[in-house]
Amino acid sequence: MKTIKVSVVTPDGPVYESDVEMVSTKAQSGELGILPGHIPMVAPLQIGAVRLKNGGKTDFVAVSGGFLEVRPEQVTILAQSAEQADEIDVERAVRAKQRAEQRLNEQKRENIDFRRAELALQRAINRIEVSERKF
Amino acid sequence: MASLRDIKNRITSTKKTSQITKAMQMVSAAKMNKAEMNARSFVPYMEKIQEVTASIALGSKDVSHPMLTSRPVKKTGYLVITSDRGLAGAYNSNVLRNVYQTIQKRHKSPDEYAIIAIGRVGRDFFRKRNMNVILDIVAVADQPAFAEIKDIASKTVGMFADETFDELYMYYSHYVSAIQQDVTEKKLLPLTDISSSKKLTSYEFEPSAEEILKVLLPQYAESLIYGALLDSKASEHAARMTAMQNATDNAKELINSLSLSYNRARQAAITQEITEIVGGAAALE
Numbered sequence: 001m002k003t004i005k006v007s008v009v010t011p012d013g014p015v016y017e018s019d020v021e022m023v024s025t026k027a028q029s030g031e032l033g034i035l036p037g038h039i040p041m042v043a044p045l046q047i048g049a050v051r052l053k054n055g056g057k058t059d060f061v062a063v064s065g066g067f068l069e070v071r072p073e074q075v076t077i078l079a080q081s082a083e084q085a086d087e088i089d090v091e092r093a094v095r096a097k098q099r100a101e102q103r104l105n106e107q108k109r110e111n112i113d114f115r116r117a118e119l120a121l122q123r124a125i126n127r128i129e130v131s132e133r134k135f
Numbered sequence: 136m137a138s139l140r141d142i143k144n145r146i147t148s149t150k151k152t153s154q155i156t157k158a159m160q161m162v163s164a165a166k167m168n169k170a171e172m173n174a175r176s177f178v179p180y181m182e183k184i185q186e187v188t189a190s191i192a193l194g195s196k197d198v199s200h201p202m203l204t205s206r207p208v209k210k211t212g213y214l215v216i217t218s219d220r221g222l223a224g225a226y227n228s229n230v231l232r233n234v235y236q237t238i239q240k241r242h243k244s245p246d247e248y249a250i251i252a253i254g255r256v257g258r259d260f261f262r263k264r265n266m267n268v269i270l271d272i273v274a275v276a277d278q279p280a281f282a283e284i285k286d287i288a289s290k291t292v293g294m295f296a297d298e299t300f301d302e303l304y305m306y307y308s309h310y311v312s313a314i315q316q317d318v319t320e321k322k323l324l325p326l327t328d329i330s331s332s333k334k335l336t337s338y339e340f341e342p343s344a345e346e347i348l349k350v351l352l353p354q355y356a357e358s359l360i361y362g363a364l365l366d367s368k369a370s371e372h373a374a375r376m377t378a379m380q381n382a383t384d385n386a387k388e389l390i391n392s393l394s395l396s397y398n399r400a401r402q403a404a405i406t407q408e409i410t411e412i413v414g415g416a417a418a419l420e
Contacts, residue, residue: 069187076183
């Protein structure tokens with residue numbers, strides 16, 4: 001089967017590089033699946049998992065926002081932070097989740113910190129779910 | 136002439152100092168290598184984001200975004216990157232002198248500018264002179280992760296968006312090589328000089344170019360700040376390494392000249408003693 005080159009890049013260096021058959025992820029406008037030969041496209045991503053299918057195997061990468069650049073022969077995901085499923089520090093994510101929940105209980109809704117805590121909670125939940133491969 | 140014991144004390148203390156500077160030199164050399172590697176691993180991200188930003192901003196004419204358009208300047212922001220500690224030769228003073236002179240030249244009152252300081256030396260320098268420091272971050276790690284400065288970077292970009300200032304310059308020390316670092320001034324916002332050496336691709340936008348710019352441009356500006364920080368960290372360690380090497384060399388030279396005068400003084404003391412004994416013996420005859 002045809003494959004497409006995928007790289008996930010963060011400011012701290014490349015996280016994932018490989019040839020896969022299909023990339024599927026959640027863009028801000030909805031679920032998105034990309035096969036080789038896709039037209040050039042750019043889309044912002046949600047906090048979520050990127051699934052990379054190759055043969056019978058699926059790799060998971062947790063991304064925190066960022067965006068996706070597609071070319072016919074290459075997909076690049078630029079995110080401010082991203083981890084492969086087995087590299088996620090689950091303990092840290094659990095702690096971050098508790099912290100965020102605690103902050104959400106203390107803050108008022110319209111507070112700017114509330115929004116930030118919400119995002120932090122989303123990121124933590126995403127990491128935990130990706131590490132458990134719940135998708 | 137100083138006594139034998141004085142000279143000996145100075146030799147010992149100089150030796151100890153040179154041991155310390157030698158150790159610091161080696162530590163800085165290791166840190167510099169690491170910082171250089173960090174800066175290198177950031178390059179693919181930067182290149183890619185630059186390419187995409189250029190494709191979108193230059194490729195489609197009808198897109199606009201506040202971060203791309205210049206507006207009348209009422210207040211200018213200066214982002215200054217320095218180190219937390221000294222003992223790095225002229226590393227900090229070069230940057231600070233440059234910023235200070237520029238500000239004195241460009242602005243008449245402190246209302247016309249605002250300073251964002253990364254690093255303790257820079258913060259203290261501007262605070263002491265009662266200059267308008269609106270945001271600062273100290274104790275940035277030697278090998279900073281993006282998460283550490285995400286906060287200050289996004290606040291800085293946010294301040295441009297909510298018109299706290301209307302343009303933003305960045306001052307840092309650019310790493311050329313282990314022995315050369317240049318102070319660099321870079322206009323960060325508005326993003327007017329986006330260019331790409333690669334061929335521009337025309338993209339489909341999902342959902343629209345405006346929506347993407349909204350996500351992309353802040354991320355782009357934040358990564359420029361992070362890139363500058365990595366660059367100046369590499370410079371810092373290089374500058375400190377050179378400074379410490381000079382210190383070690385100077386200490387060696389000092390020890391040599393002190394040993395020389397120690398030996399002279401010792402010889403003089405022996406000669407004097409012999410003269411005294413001979414004199415004493417002659418008096419007995």
